Amino acid sequence: MSCACLLQAIAEYSADAMRWALADAGDGMDDANFETTTANAAILRLTKELAWMEEMLGPASGLRDGPPSTTFDRVCENEINIAVYRAKEAYDKLLFREALKAAGYDLANARDAYRFACGPEGMNKQLVLRYIEVSTVLLSPITPHISDHIWSNLLKKQGNVITAGWPAAAEPDFVMQRAAQYIEDIIPSMRKLIAKVEAPPKKKKGAAAVETPTPKVTHGQVWVSKKFVGWQEAVLLTLQGTYDAASNSFAPDTAAAVLEAVRAAGAAEGANEKQLKQLAMPFAKYKMDEALKGGAQVLDVKLPFDEAQLLQDNLPYLLRSLNLDDLSVGDAADAGAAGQAKAAGINLSGACPGQPVILFSTAARSS
Secondary structure, three states: OOHHHHHHHHHHHOHHHHHHHHHOOOOOOOOOOOOHHHHHHHHHHHHHHHHHHHHHOOOOOOOEOOOOOOHHHHHHHHHHHHHHHHHHHHHHOOOHHHHHHHHHHHHHHHHHHHHHHHHHHOOEHHHHHHHHHHHHHHHOOOOHHHHHHHHHHHOOOOOOHHHOOOOOOOOOOHHHHHHHHHHHHHHHHHHHHHHHHHOOOOOOOOOOOOOOOOEEEEEEEEEEOOOOOHHHHHHHHHHHHHEEOOOOEEOOOHHHHHHHHHHHOOOOOOOOHHHHHHHHHHHHHHHHHHHHHHOHHHHOOOOOOOHHHHHHHOHHHHHHHHOOOEEEEEEOOOHHHHHHHHHOOOOHHHOEOOEOEEEEEEEEOOO
């Protein structure tokens, strides 16, 4: 980029939005192109973030006083610690896009999730102030001008943000992060199921139009499974043995080892090679892809957290997010669960860790 073009870009997008777009352009050996759409989006993002900080630091912020104490407080605090850890790791390796992802995108997304999860109780004042301070410092190598404005004029800190030093943070809890992500993922999945249940019946061709009230989902029942069993457990144990964490890869003979383990588990007696592959390989391939992204932990036969207790702890958040009156959580392995589910036409054999079986019940909409 020539000097003339650089001055024009700064005049059009501002220095910090330009630096944001350049940091977002890439860390590898591929061509890193300056994207005008990214620069324009950065202007909007930085402007909105600045306005939000001014509101939170004002007298009418509506923030909750006292030390962080709720589950959502702990999750947000952990996300801040993770951002500090990952941003430093990225900056040390001069990976500016990864640093921007941790400090600019992921941390802001965690803040937004925290804000919605707190609901009418509001966010914790101490935690919001820590978020503002930490995000300002983490982004200062990329957006030094707006970061210094926040540091000096909004936070009233002495000195320059560039010389403030790296923020201290506790050791990140990645199990807590995974549990929090489980809740954020299950909400849209439940919304899709609710939309399907509430959808009006399809009109039959040639039939007269009949006005029928659409049902309203009011209650939900969730059945969780504590561990993978049977042939799925055999697949996971095999994958654990063929996965190499150092190279983040699987042994070349993994597929053959998986099929042999499933056959030994007795899950497909009398099945030929093709039938065995159709049964086991889709699940094995899915878990292998997950492991390449998330590491060996996704190959465990159990989740690293209590799924049922997690749902119970987040029940008010789930009810508010899904607009439900009630949501029950049960164990798919309980003796009475199978009969209850069978009466409702539900097969609990499909429940596995992280993927519960869900049943919604409806009531007539009030006019």
